[in-house]
Amino acid sequence: MKENTIYIISIVLLLCLNCFLSYELITIHRNFQEENIINTEYSHWEGNRHIVILFNNNQCTTCIQKILLDFSLVKQKTGFTNFIIMGCFKDENDFFELINQLDNEFRHEYLVDKYLLLRKLKYPIVFIVDDTLNIKYLYSPDLLPEKRNWYFYSLITQYISMKN
Amino acid sequence: MRSFSDPLYSVFEMPDCNYLGDFGTLGRGPKEFGVPDARTASATEKGFKVFDTRKGLLFIDITDFSVNNSFEIKQIRLPGELYILNDPVQINDSIIYGMPYVGKSDKLFVKYNIQSSEVDYFGKYPSFCPKESKDNYWAMLWRHSVIKLDGTKFTSFFARMKMFLIYNNSEVLEKEVLINIPKNIFDPKGNVMTFYKEVKATNEYIYALCLNEPENKTSLEIWDWQGNPVAKLNMDNQIFSFDVTNDNTKLYCIDQMIIDKIFIYELNSILK
Numbered sequence: 001m002k003e004n005t006i007y008i009i010s011i012v013l014l015l016c017l018n019c020f021l022s023y024e025l026i027t028i029h030r031n032f033q034e035e036n037i038i039n040t041e042y043s044h045w046e047g048n049r050h051i052v053i054l055f056n057n058n059q060c061t062t063c064i065q066k067i068l069l070d071f072s073l074v075k076q077k078t079g080f081t082n083f084i085i086m087g088c089f090k091d092e093n094d095f096f097e098l099i100n101q102l103d104n105e106f107r108h109e110y111l112v113d114k115y116l117l118l119r120k121l122k123y124p125i126v127f128i129v130d131d132t133l134n135i136k137y138l139y140s141p142d143l144l145p146e147k148r149n150w151y152f153y154s155l156i157t158q159y160i161s162m163k164n
Numbered sequence: 165m166r167s168f169s170d171p172l173y174s175v176f177e178m179p180d181c182n183y184l185g186d187f188g189t190l191g192r193g194p195k196e197f198g199v200p201d202a203r204t205a206s207a208t209e210k211g212f213k214v215f216d217t218r219k220g221l222l223f224i225d226i227t228d229f230s231v232n233n234s235f236e237i238k239q240i241r242l243p244g245e246l247y248i249l250n251d252p253v254q255i256n257d258s259i260i261y262g263m264p265y266v267g268k269s270d271k272l273f274v275k276y277n278i279q280s281s282e283v284d285y286f287g288k289y290p291s292f293c294p295k296e297s298k299d300n301y302w303a304m305l306w307r308h309s310v311i312k313l314d315g316t317k318f319t320s321f322f323a324r325m326k327m328f329l330i331y332n333n334s335e336v337l338e339k340e341v342l343i344n345i346p347k348n349i350f351d352p353k354g355n356v357m358t359f360y361k362e363v364k365a366t367n368e369y370i371y372a373l374c375l376n377e378p379e380n381k382t383s384l385e386i387w388d389w390q391g392n393p394v395a396k397l398n399m400d401n402q403i404f405s406f407d408v409t410n411d412n413t414k415l416y417c418i419d420q421m422i423i424d425k426i427f428i429y430e431l432n433s434i435l436k
Binding site for chain 1: 192198218219241242243244245247280281282283
């Protein structure tokens with residue numbers, strides 16, 4: 001009986017935690033849209049879909065590298081090539097120094113550190129920018145690691161295979 | 165000391181070890197190597213395969229090397245979840261096994277399906293592992309795994325304790341062999357000993373290089389795939405790395421101290 005109770009409490013706590021983390025991602029997504037960052041800085045992306053990793057200068061290099069590995073594998077499996085590495089750094093040189101350390105084959109874009117929202121991000125985030133510059137499927141593998149495989153190899157892969 | 169630009173691999177023609185040349189440099193380019201793990205290298209029909217912690221599983225084709233010193237690389241990328249995968253083995257065209265990240269799973273093994281990109285975990289920790297020492301499991305259960313050539317089984321020999329496990333390719337544990345589990349091994353202040361250093365296998369036997377601390381007497385243990393002991397060879401030299409021919413007739417060894425020689429042992433008389 002006692003074991004059952006502990007088991008049920010654990011499941012409830014886990015669900016609450018998942019809801020909280022999902023809510024955090026939704027909040028980031030909403031704020032991101034409200035700040036209108038993509039429309040302001042990247043209007044030249046219009047007409048094409050892009051998959052973006054965004055990070056600032058406080059985040060772990062391994063977390064970023066792991067996402068780039070997923071990008072490479074998605075690229076290999078689907079043939080999609082519009083991946084963008086986007087960094088929000090105080091110093092542009094720090095961003096390019098990090099880019100040189102990373103194993104990657106993708107385009108990169110420096111984002112001036114003027115958005116409070118991006119400075120506050122704790123983990124790198126991934127999202128899709130569709131052809132009308134809307135942000136879709138914002139996700140952070142470090143917030144919801146158990147969804148990582150589903151996100152990259154089911155959701156993203158299926159989205160890419162859909163016609164523009 | 166080797167420099168950054170020195171070649172990574174030397175090619176010798178078997179069975180007499182005639183030197184043919186060198187190849188392979190570190191880098192990020194398509195025909196360069198990131199961080200290849202020599203312990204995971206194994207022969208293939210066209211050359212060898214090796215796990216590179218940055219690039220994934222690499223198949224190196226050296227069939228034309230003797231003609232024009234050329235080589236080709238086929239790369240199988242791994243997902244981010246398996247970045248710097250430790251103790252990887254490929255059991256067939258689709259499945260790779262390895263060691264989960266620290267704290268990532270309460271299972272012994274991670275399984276990756278190359279075709280479906282699915283990542284799964286399996287294998288229970290040995291029953292003698294105290295639950296309160298969970299933080300030390302990863303380091304103390306460091307191991308060296310190898311597959312049976314026909315892909316039906318794989319085995320893991322442990323570095324910090326003298327034990328090994330044999331699994332079949334359905335991830336079912338077939339045999340657990342415990343020989344020497346040092347006392348207080350999970351105590352963070354306890355002495356850490358080294359037992360198994362490298363393992364190779366054929367369809368008939370498993371070859372495990374063992375340091376046998378604290379005696380420091382290097383031996384090569386030979387086991388069959390049912391977990392039965394076959395032979396124990398006490399080695400005179402300090403073997404750094406070794407491999408064995410698929411027909412169990414020859415053993416090729418590299419010494420830790422004498423680095424300009426390859427030692428060849430005949431196994432015919434031992435494994436009659």
